[in-house]
Amino acid sequence: MSDHQIASGTKAGTVGGTLLSVAINLDSSDILRTIILATVGAIVSFSISVLLKWMVKAFKRKRDPS
Secondary structure, three states: OOOOOHHHHHHHHHHHHHHHHHHHOOOHHHHHHHHHHHHHHHHHHHHHHHHHHHHHHHHHHOOOOO
């Protein structure tokens, strides 16, 4: 069995090249759209979590005979 190892310079070059190619193709509208979608996603996620927590508490209160 051969053990393939990639030199750290090759890893750095690959990561750097990938990041540069992505950065060149990004437009400011894409960045703004990403920020807006991330914000909306976080708000929806938080809201659903709070709603589910409230529903679980209400369900437990309703089933608790005391």
